[in-house]
Amino acid sequence: MSPTIEPWLREILRCPLCRNELVDATxxxxxxxxxxxxxxxxxxxxxxxxxxxxxxxxxxxxxxTFQV
Incomplete structure (x- = not known):
């Protein structure tokens, strides 16, 4: 979904509020x-x-913000 984000950067990106991992979505x-x-x-x-x-x-x- 976001091929322009470098793989090394994807590995370190985290939510700034809760520090959980971020996943690709639409x-x-x-x-x-x-x-x-x-x-x-x-x-x-x-x-x-x-x-x-x-x-x-x-x-x-x-x-x-969304609910799961």
Whole structure:
């Protein structure tokens, strides 16, 4: 989904809030996102971070929150 992110960088990216691993995903608009792989702040709550031109935007205030 996000082939422009270098593999070495993918290995070290983490959610800035809970420090869980980030996994490739697709957002509701069809764009590439990184999803937090674990609960973030509350049980069942996760964060989604958009990718702009191959650059992950890992700002908590700009993340989309969703439930699993």
């Amino acid at each position: 957002g509701a608009d069809g764009g590439a996102e990184l999803h937090c792989d674990g609960d973030c702040e509350q049980p069942g709550q996760r964060r989604a971070y958009r990718i702009d031109d191959g650059i992950p935007v890992l700002l908590a205030e700009e993340a989309r």
